[in-house]
Amino acid sequence: MDKYMYPALFEAYEDGGYTVSFPDLPGCITEGDSLTEALTMAKEALELFLWNMEDDNEEIPEPTPPEKIETKKGNFIVPVEADMALIRAKMNNKTVNTTVTMPQWLKYQAEKKKINFSQVLQAALKEQLNIKN
Structure with missing residues (x-):
């Protein structure tokens, strides 16, 4: 598959920073000092995580629908897309x-x-x- 979209769980800190994790992809975690940085880092983390899974011939799980993910107060879900065709080209040519x-x-x-x-x-x-x- 060339495009994936996974729900990312954003956990806010009092200082304005965020930790981002992907409930369907244990170990795929990143953070950012602002929402903009956290969104950018989430996309990059998802792309690299999925690329590594492909490279290791691991089965990529189906994403959970965002509305089925429960969050604590102050946290929120954002769908993040990974275009694997672009990432494969980038990684194979580095x-x-x-x-x-x-x-x-x-x-x-x-x-x-x-x-x-x-x-x-x-x-x-x-x-x-x-x-x-």
Whole structure:
């Protein structure tokens, strides 16, 4: 599925901050110093949590209808949407560091020629995997 919408439980603090949790997704918790920040953080937390669940091949539960979630006085429910197509594209295209092992003499020779190790490794991997740009 590409789009999900889950109810987020906002718990207000006296100082104006909020803790946000998702009743259907235990462990998916964030916070913000203002309502605007808490909403932004809730969306980001939901997207990353669902992306990790997908990446781990975990079953994603059905969201509970917001009207069925009971809240304490002062707390409230906000539906938060996650567009997984966008998140997948973002996460799959982020750069990551990787350690490679090679003979020291080869590293020195490449550095003398100012060779970009990342570019060479990417090109070699694409060639090995028969990936065309």
